[in-house]
Amino acid sequence: MSESIEGELDVILKNSRDKSHELSAKNISILVHAFLPMYAQSVRTKAYVVLSAVCQGLRETTTHAEQQGNDAAQAIYKTFKSLVTSLLSDTSEDEILAALSFLAALFEVDWQSAALIFLKEGVLEIISDIVDLHDSSDQIAQAVAHLLSQASGHKTCRAIVSSEQVTWLERKSRQTSDPAVRASAAVALVKLSKGARADSAEVGGQHEQTSSAEDEELVRLMKGLVADRHDTSSLADAVEGLAYLSTDPRIKEVLADDASFLSRLFSSVPRRKGPTAPTTEIPTASPVFGIVVIITNLCAYRPRLGEEEAQIAKLRKMAKAPAGSAKAGQNDGEDPLGDDEHVRRRGRKLVASGAVDALVAAVRATDSRAVRLAVGKALLNLIEDKDNRGKVLQAGGAKALITIIRDLLPASSSAGQGSKIPQLDASEIEPIQALAKLAITASPVQVFGPNEGALFDAIRPLSVMLMHPSSNLLQRFEALMALTNLSSQSAEAGTRISRVDGLLNRVELLILEEHTLVRRAATELVCNLVAGSEDVFDRFGGEKSPAARSKLQVIVAMCDVDDLPTRLAASGALATLLTSPAACENLWELQRERGRALSILGQLIDPNIVPPSEVESDDSRGLQEQADSGLVHRGVVCLRNFFINFEDPATQKEIAAEVDGVGITRALVNAVKSSTGDSPVLRPTAEALKWLLSSGIAITG
Template sequence: MAATDADTTLNAILQKSQASPDYSLLPEEIACLTSVFLSSRPDAATIRHKGYVVLSSICQGIREHQGKGKEPEVATKSIVGIFGPAVVKYLQETNEGSLMTGITFLTALFQVDAQAASAIFSEDGSVENMMDAVDLSPSNLLCQEVAHLLGQACGHKPCRAIITPQVHRWLEFKSRQSTDTVLQSAASVALIKLAKGSATDNPEVGQPEEESIPAGELTNKLVDIIVSEKSDSYADAVEGLAYLSTESLVKEKLAKNSTFMKKLYALVPTQKASSGQNTNPTLIFGVILIICNLTSFRPRLTEEQKQMEKLKQMAKAGKEAAKDAEKMPSFDDDEHVKARIRLLVTSGVLPVFPAAIAATDSASVRANAGKCLLSIIEEKENRGKVLQAGGARVLQSVIKEAMSTPAKNKDKQPNLTANDLEAIQALAKLAITSSPVQVFGPNVGTLYDAIRPFSTLLQHSSSTSLQQFEAIMALTNLASHSPDVATRIAKADGLLNKIELLLLDDHNLIRRASVELVCNLIAGSDEAFERYSGDTPNSANKIHMLLALSDEDDMPTRLAASGALATVTIVPTACAALIALQFEKHRFLTLMTQLIDPSVLKKDDADGDEELLETNPGLVHRGVVCVYNVFKSIADDEVRKKIIKEATESHLLQALAQLIKGQGVVKDQAIVQQAAEALKLLIGSKN
């Protein structure tokens, strides 16, 4: 069929299939669509892309229409019913043209709808006839296409089950020949997928008896293809290495080969070059995936998870085998991963990420770029380099796309996966250790845009404790930028409610970070200030919580909580809440004494066994401010008398007196003067 005729037919099929998912293709339309994936066509570069679009539209339409309320097999049978007879007929022919048509179409179908393609591939006699053909008339092009089809098929369990020893031997032989690098790399990819897949199909029996070519040999072949710049084989070589680089020994080998890594980076076109050349999204994804494999840390397991993993290994291989496995060198521990990351940074990996997301709009490329950057900035030494290479802009772009996914929940939160959170976590790490201007630039709008994803990271159901902690720390840093930013943070949907829950978290660092964020928001946001100082029972409860946190063992937590108290006691309503708490629980003034000078409490301790918390100049200052503000707010004489009595009993008078005499831990005259004024309020009341 002429190029223009094929284009016209494909346009017509696309229009009809989009209008009606039930549209039945005519025999001539099926013949046209199955033939457009032939690489020998003069219009292959343009017509093949349109063929993928049309094929995808048909399959997606059938699955959306017939899959509703039914088993997926129903839609699979429909797709197989449309294309299966024609493809099987092609594969059973003896002439190369027909075989090539069936093989190339089935290869394309695997990439569009693997379930339907697997069903057609598994038809009786199809694989055998195809292999007989390459044995009888093994043209280079036919062998290449067969290897590509087998590479697709070996990625799926139903197809691996019918791969015969004949197919396996043929792939091994073709992977070892060196005259046709396209065939060599395609056959190597098929072998890698077959070996990896077979091991996971039956994990209890380990590797199959008939082993393939060793991973080291395959790695060397694929690395040589990329280093030698044999461009026709890049895609297959990269795909094969993406599979192989899940093995720790391969990771070490690749990372230490700087020549290879630089050649690999060069496969991703720069932003300038991308506008003038066709890009291969699959190739770019493969490059990013290899980098991701090399830089990924092992999941942090709890002690319980570690024990469960050990038990699994023992059950699988026996105690002795488990002991032997423990003795084997591991190249996936944190130190080896950090060393690989340093090698990659030195060899120039950082510019690859902005180039990759500029060259393709693939969601998988964006997600893996975010994952890579998260691993790279694990070490603080790399964060400045990441910022200089535009890493923050990359993460912002990745996050913006992820956050644009439609909300499918009542809370109107974006439909993010656990993988999407990694880019947000990476940006949070940068925002913790660098100034907002360094990370987000001079445009304050970019800083505003970061509030929502950080809030989402904090509140997402899949967030780990570490992600929550880093989200809080990033928001705390942003809140200190300006009152406007603090106000926007305080108004973020559900954020303050979540933070207040985390004030009671079991983890010390999360409690500390939550208190510090609350302190910054109270200082910078009128809304947060009102929430903690208003004349309501809810506000009083929040003040009580801050007071309790001022009695924590953790010094930074005490500083933040008492700092928040010092801020809210500017208004009489907050002071009234603290006075009411003193009369009810008799704790406020004792805690203020402990902040200002715990030694006076120690002297009064009859047993002398109770361990008192230490103080420091910051705590003293906060205690003095709180006491001054509270006593200054008292207008009722009866309240004054009662407070004076309890202040004496709690040794607050003594603590203030010692501070004024120069016997406290603070010598700053401004603080001493305010302490004197607070004491004067009490003494004046006595007179």
């Protein structure tokens, strides 16, 4: 029988791709009956695929954009409503079961059209009659509970569920003869309870907190169903219920503290080894999605809000607080169990119980987009704690993220490049951010393996995160840091990064960012790229042009900021650039135009040098400061390179006079005096002093 209906489903699927082919009454009947529990799981899985294709085809028959909303749902509703309502009123248990099972499945595939059938006048009353007439049938009871569970996930349907039906669900959730019925009823109660609280919150009212004990009782029930290795039929329902309940910080703590439960839960994710192709699964047809959601909920951090966002959130809470409430101004209403420290502790417990193995296995087991995005979010949350990163790498977390990202980003036209930033939403950027965090704190070999091609493949997603309009400042900072690490691996990596369309333009803007860490990261990336890419070397001053001189001016300015790491990176880039005669000419022109360039170089060696323009001012910046050895080394190399690239005697004398006039000669002499015999500063300093001496400057001291 299963083979016969599978063949019929294949025919319907094939016909659904032909827009001119109309769905016959026979086709509709076959599809509706294909969800009967009497059929094998493979049949019902295929039925989901066919139903999804049929619904998509019906949506596409609405040709105008304005008809894509409610009219599309109406088209699906009209296709199935007559048969479904007719079967619900039938006297045969199998026919009733077919209608209930199909309507529950339709909620999963296209909830708007399913809701129209569920809300149709008289349907809910018929369902109540079915419960009364077939009270002894466990199959009917489970189908009704499952349908009410699906409907209760949507506000409009939840609003019409009667108190009698809630009472029936409570009774079924307490019975012990059939665990599957018990689980389905419990999930429906969870959705009704959670939904009611969410509905109250939307209108700014208070919801009663009397459901705490009920929630904990439901958690105990569902944990027991997960732990029962002898009955797996109710596992999916139990996992779905826990996925809903695990948004509550109290429940998160209860679940995270039970290591044996977590191990049992994670072992339910199927393990695939080798190159076996994953399968696209309907998330609710398998516990995989629910397990990933539970992990994500348990390790989810509160959103990081900026000052303005935090103030708006506070005002909203105050507006929703009851008038005269004493608590309104006393606290922010946040549960302390949801703070960062509790999240970190839960994350470590998850990792210790095998959560990362389960997440990696989920990516291998299914190519469901919903599952993979949830895995990316979960890994991002776990990786937030640096103590977890090594364990995530050991478990194959980086490879799982690379697999997820590869599916999210369309193939580019050429390796390491992309002419257009792909359209991604915030959730699709999260797996890239997780990979970036790993690439920041571990060596590229640990993250991407010994194959350099994998490292090159990572350049594009990191570049996308850096340039994407939806990325926040933290994501851009982490993209910069990760790309800096990659660029340090080889000249080829640096060249590929520099050739990503639009990347250098974005980096140049971020060098001027007010946020110190972002500015520093952008400067460090440029420092690496200048050393590893001829194109970037020329762009930032290595060639003689007004544009290159302008970019060189930015690098010189970064040598004068208050942040030491930024100055180290900028002066390192400048030392490399000044090996080019063209860059030296650009710098000399900047000195002539603004009179500051040489003073900035001098302050790298001796921070107490005061530029001529500031001698008469009250600005005593840097007086009595200690020189940083890294800046001193870079500063003397910059000056030495700058000096030796001028051959015209007249120009040499002019430069030497300017240098001596701002106190650089004295600074170089002091650098020699304060250096030890093996210091790398000695040789370039001696060469710089020799050049000054040959240019007519007297060296004393």
